[in-house]
Amino acid sequence: MDEFIIEHAERYKRLVSTFKPSSPGAKATNSTSASSEIVVSARIRPMLEDEIAQGFPQGVYQRADSNMVDLHELRRPVRGLPTINSFSFTVDRVFGPDAATPEIYESVVKPLVPWAWGGGVGTMFAYGQTGSGKTYTVSGLERHVAETLMDGSLDGERKIHISVIELAGQTAFDLLNDRKQISILEDSFGNTQMAGALEHRVTDKDALLQFIEAAAFLRRTAPTLKNDTSSRSHAICRLRFENPLLPSAEDGLLYLVDLAGSEAAPSRKPAYVPFRQSTLTKTLKHVFDPASARSCKTVVVACVNPCLADVGASKNTLRYAEMLRVLVSRPKAAEYSPTVPATWNNEQLRDWIERNSGDPPITASILAPLETGPQLLRLPAPEFLSRCLKTPGVSPEQAQAFHTKLWKLHIDSQHQLSSLPATTGRDNNNNSSSSSSSSSSKTDPLASTAAARLAQLDSSADPDQAAAAAVPFQQRIRPGMVVRWRPPPKYACVAATGGQVAYAVVLCPAAAVGAGVRDMKGVLVNPGGEGSGLGDAYLCATVVPGLLPGSFGVGLWRQVVVRVEEMEAEVLMEWDEATRYYYMTV
Ligand SMILES: Nc1ncnc2c1ncn2[C@@H]1O[C@H](COP(=O)(O)OP(=O)(O)OP(=O)(O)O)[C@@H](O)[C@H]1O
Numbered sequence: 001m002d003e004f005i006i007e008h009a010e011r012y013k014r015l016v017s018t019f020k021p022s023s024p025g026a027k028a029t030n031s032t033s034a035s036s037e038i039v040v041s042a043r044i045r046p047m048l049e050d051e052i053a054q055g056f057p058q059g060v061y062q063r064a065d066s067n068m069v070d071l072h073e074l075r076r077p078v079r080g081l082p083t084i085n086s087f088s089f090t091v092d093r094v095f096g097p098d099a100a101t102p103e104i105y106e107s108v109v110k111p112l113v114p115w116a117w118g119g120g121v122g123t124m125f126a127y128g129q130t131g132s133g134k135t136y137t138v139s140g141l142e143r144h145v146a147e148t149l150m151d152g153s154l155d156g157e158r159k160i161h162i163s164v165i166e167l168a169g170q171t172a173f174d175l176l177n178d179r180k181q182i183s184i185l186e187d188s189f190g191n192t193q194m195a196g197a198l199e200h201r202v203t204d205k206d207a208l209l210q211f212i213e214a215a216a217f218l219r220r221t222a223p224t225l226k227n228d229t230s231s232r233s234h235a236i237c238r239l240r241f242e243n244p245l246l247p248s249a250e251d252g253l254l255y256l257v258d259l260a261g262s263e264a265a266p267s268r269k270p271a272y273v274p275f276r277q278s279t280l281t282k283t284l285k286h287v288f289d290p291a292s293a294r295s296c297k298t299v300v301v302a303c304v305n306p307c308l309a310d311v312g313a314s315k316n317t318l319r320y321a322e323m324l325r326v327l328v329s330r331p332k333a334a335e336y337s338p339t340v341p342a343t344w345n346n347e348q349l350r351d352w353i354e355r356n357s358g359d360p361p362i363t364a365s366i367l368a369p370l371e372t373g374p375q376l377l378r379l380p381a382p383e384f385l386s387r388c389l390k391t392p393g394v395s396p397e398q399a400q401a402f403h404t405k406l407w408k409l410h411i412d413s414q415h416q417l418s419s420l421p422a423t424t425g426r427d428n429n430n431n432s433s434s435s436s437s438s439s440s441s442k443t444d445p446l447a448s449t450a451a452a453r454l455a456q457l458d459s460s461a462d463p464d465q466a467a468a469a470a471v472p473f474q475q476r477i478r479p480g481m482v483v484r485w486r487p488p489p490k491y492a493c494v495a496a497t498g499g500q501v502a503y504a505v506v507l508c509p510a511a512a513v514g515a516g517v518r519d520m521k522g523v524l525v526n527p528g529g530e531g532s533g534l535g536d537a538y539l540c541a542t543v544v545p546g547l548l549p550g551s552f553g554v555g556l557w558r559q560v561v562v563r564v565e566e567m568e569a570e571v572l573m574e575w576d577e578a579t580r581y582y583y584m585t586v
Pocket residue numbers: 044045046048128129130131132133134135136137228230231232260261303
């Protein structure tokens with residue numbers, strides 16, 4: 001085939017120069033915005049000197065001013081002169097042979113960095129046939145990532161940890177620990193763990209680059225796989241970002257992945273896409289798992305060798321890129337509804353934030369400077385919380401409760417949209433006092449009052465809302481009130497976060513219980529039965545974190561004695577029937 005191509009190169013070039021696309025190209029845009037969950041790009045590398053020297057023509061072209069790639073095969077007819085077969089592919093961004101790595105970084109990869117820094121999962125992976133420029137591209141991009149991470153442009157403090165592993169067939173190796181074999185395992189929560197891989201803390205750019213370079217060197221010189229090592233193994237660089245201010249939040253993750261060549265050199269077997277190999281699918285599960293709980297952004301760089309001799313493999317690479325784009329459904333813009341966050345533009349979202357985020361109101365321009373409703377919902381929880389905390393006076397509980405409130409509204413609205421006629425919608429603002437209710441005026445007033453009363457029974461809010469606003473909570477303690485408190489050392493085991501803060505539901509004054517009642521430690525609450533010396537202490541049930549993020553359960557039988565001076569604030573809790581947990585509300 002190679003001789004055939006070289007022999008007819010001139011004719012091929014003539015035919016290609018007369019090629020007229022049958023349909024106009026999809027317009028090029030630079031707005032593969034930071035909001036897209038998956039951006040599929042194609043990079044066509046330049047022709048290499050030896051390919052040109054051998055007389056091979058170029059077979060793959062970027063279509064001018066578009067996101068399209070044209071590819072022309074040389075066809076050997078049964079009779080007569082060779083002809084060309086042309087194919088066109090559309091992706092989100094095309095980078096032609098003249099595009100340098102910094103351009104690719106700036107336009108598609110860079111948005112992943114603040115995303116992962118803020119607590120999300122960002123993944124960049126490059127795939128393509130052997131020799132198509134994957135390693136060239138990924139190693140260049142890694143340098144840029146290192147620069148962005150260390151140039152001080154990212155908001156807040158993070159501890160950065162790096163690990164680099166190699167997957168070869170079903171075996172995984174640690175490229176930062178002398179290629180020691182490791183295991184890719186799923187934990188009981190379905191999260192993938194790279195068991196046995198070392199993580200290294202890095203604090204400056206040079207150290208980070210040294211680790212990346214050391215891993216690349218080890219991969220190139222692997223003793224076991226001889227010549228074409230890199231084309232048969234996947235290299236995965238994982239950067240983990242730990243936010244010291246939110247120790248209980250999930251860490252941000254950035255994966256930079258150089259996949260194995262989709263065609264084994266030098267045999268030119270038919271290309272295949274190597275995503276089904278189990279260690280790889282496990283490691284990148286978050287990208288492909290629709291049930292993944294983490295917010296993910298993914299950038300794919302399909303690397304294409306433009307040489308006509310390899311056009312068959314390039315065709316497969318580009319076909320696969322098109323498929324990846326289609327796999328991710330692009331939601332249509334829905335009509336605005338005040339109870340459906342997914343339909344809110346930035347202005348509507350900001351308005352809702354200002355009115356529904358509690359006291360003090362969370363500054364909408366900090367929480368959602370540009371985002372729409374769907375974009376704010378997709379924001380990783382740690383990033384959402386840190387943005388809320390930038391408003392002076394906002395406590396972590398208020399931020400968490402507001403996050404839950406937005407999500408609850410979203411989930412309820414999805415439920416409503418799919419199962420109920422619009423007029424039966426629940427009033428989701430039932431806890432935030434009458435002023436913030438945005439329920440539609442078409443709703444039956446009797447039904448909405450009944451619904452509000454029912455919802456009231458499912459929350460810890462004071463039935464006497466007016467009194468609640470005017471009097472400090474210590475003066476209106478009542479059974480059923482939930483309080484945040486600082487447990488003394490004897491109750492340290494009930495603390496919810498970092499051993500400092502705990503939550504409890506007030507049951508009754510400690511002086512009111514009988515002489516034989518004991519707390520969870522087995523200590524008598526009111527030894528003489530006379531209430532002497534108990535002052536303003538209350539018997540309370542502990543509130544403990546549930547299995548779902550932000551959820552709580554009440555440990556009715558784990559009782560503690562809490563003094564009023566140990567109480568810091570009232571916390572509102574709301575029962576959620578669907579998950580059977582309590583959530584904080586604002
Ligand atoms: N954009 C580019 N500009 C200049 N040279 C490039 C470019 N992309 C790739 N190359 C060169 O092409 C050759 C093959 O690139 P590279 O090794 O990155 O391919 P690969 O897809 O990683 O191959 P393998 O799967 O075998 O590891 C290298 O010599 C590289 O320097």
